[in-house]
Amino acid sequence: MQIYDYNYHVKKLDILLSKQLSKVLVAQDIPFTDSQATLIMYLYHHQDQVIYQKNLPTILGISGPTGNGLVKRLVQKRALELREDPQDGRLKQLVLVPEIVADITRRQADFERAFADIDRQLTTGMSADEVRMFRNLLKRAIQNMTPNQS
Known part of the structure; x- marks a missing residue:
């Protein structure tokens, strides 16, 4: 059941990224x-x-x-x-x-630094080509799953 595997990993990544963003907001004393x-x-x-x-x-x-x-x-x-x-x-x-x-x-500048840190954490261990491929594959998967807007 690969669909479960995809769903699990995408959801897990979404949750982890949201938690990191929330930490940045708290650290910056942002009330949102x-x-x-x-x-x-x-x-x-x-x-x-x-x-x-x-x-x-x-x-x-x-x-x-x-x-x-x-x-x-x-x-x-x-x-x-x-x-x-x-x-x-x-x-x-x-x-x-x-x-x-x-x-x-x-x-x-503070936001950019914090977001760059999250980006580095997300892509640790990936080469520049792998990061580009990762982003392209994510975009393609989203396009594949988006209903036609005809």
Whole structure:
């Protein structure tokens, strides 16, 4: 039953990476969960784009209700704002508040160091070619398992 083996290893890796990210957040005194931090960092790195709440399932690979919960909690924590789209009031744009943007910018070097440490830990014992292959195989497996978007 190879499918069980794949599922086990992928899930185990996901859990281990989430735990490492949580440790970084705690060490940096960041008041967000790893899922919330993932959304915040996505928005931070895509500030030049309009990101809608309805696109979170595609962007983050989560369900609509999970995305709605993330947004609701981040709005409650005053980390992001929902803005009505000027052309379509039904669409809600996700925008980080200026204080969060400034905080991330100030801590950018610390984050990069911590994430580089996790990356090194993940790829210890792998050659540069093996790391490239590992990333490519992960991407290909995800593509293979993603239903056609036709």
